[in-house]
Amino acid sequence: EAGVAQSPRYKIIEKRQSVAFWCNPISGHATLYWYQQILGQGPKLLIQFQNNGVVDDSQLPKDRFSAERLKGVDSTLKIQPAKLEDSAVYLCASSLIMVLAGGSYEQYFGPGTRLTVT
Amino acid sequence: ILNVEQSPQSLHVQEGDSTNFTCSFPSSNFYALHWYRWETAKSPEALFVMTLNGDEKKKGRISATLNTKEGYSYLYIKGSQPEDSATYLCAFKNDYKLSFGAGTTVTVRA
Numbered sequence: 001e002a003g004v005a006q007s008p009r010y011k012i013i014e015k016r017q018s019v020a021f022w023c024n025p026i027s028g029h030a031t032l033y034w035y036q037q038i039l040g041q042g043p044k045l046l047i048q049f050q051n052n053g054v055v056d057d058s059q060l061p062k063d064r065f066s067a068e069r070l071k072g073v074d075s076t077l078k079i080q081p082a083k084l085e086d087s088a089v090y091l092c093a094s095s096l097i098m099v100l101a102g103g104s105y106e107q108y109f110g111p112g113t114r115l116t117v118t
Numbered sequence: 119i120l121n122v123e124q125s126p127q128s129l130h131v132q133e134g135d136s137t138n139f140t141c142s143f144p145s146s147n148f149y150a151l152h153w154y155r156w157e158t159a160k161s162p163e164a165l166f167v168m169t170l171n172g173d174e175k176k177k178g179r180i181s182a183t184l185n186t187k188e189g190y191s192y193l194y195i196k197g198s199q200p201e202d203s204a205t206y207l208c209a210f211k212n213d214y215k216l217s218f219g220a221g222t223t224v225t226v227r228a
Binding site for chain 1: 122124152154159160161162163164167207209214215216217218219220221
């Protein structure tokens with residue numbers, strides 16, 4: 001089965017510019033996640049979708065970040081305008097279902113987009 | 119935001135030697151503990167999902183243990199090989215969200 005696809009793999013922009021990342025999850029996976037991983041830190045969840053609805057965006061800086069998953073399949077994450085502190089790897093992950101309580105579930109990750117803001 | 123700590127931050131190990139490192143997490147409201155291996159320029163790869171206190175899981179030369187009462191998990195690599203060089207991430211599951219540690223970066227020297 002094909003894995004989670006992300007593009008671009010690398011992006012360099014100047015501060016105050018805009019950038020968009022794209023993610024195509026594993027076919028049939030209802031839940032999609034965007035993570036931000038700053039160097040030296042663990043991945044931090046930015047937003048979680050269940051189909052095309054937002055489950056959690058509590059850590060998304062909404063003044064500059066936006067994400068959508070209009071048809072419940074692929075997703076885009078946008079930063080507008082970018083700041084120096086947005087330099088990070090942006091990981092997309094998907095899982096088959098979202099278990100609300102108990103048990104566990106596997107998240108499958110894409111290779112990430114490495115963003116450098118200069 | 120949940121506090122998930124991994125130590126050490128990095129380690130170097132000679133090929134053929136064994137090594138281990140730690141993930142500590144909140145001991146309350148525990149659902150699962152995940153381990154991932156993340157090689158440079160690749161996708162993080164799931165190693166283990168552990169849910170029960172006392173769990174031990176093994177995959178080849180890599181194994182993990184879980185203590186949910188005291189809030190820690192160990193990952194062991196036996197007879198390290200260069201292909202084991204990677205960052206190993208643990209993630210604590212509380213409700214529906216994974217909270218990640220910063221990882222332990224392992225470098226295996228030939």
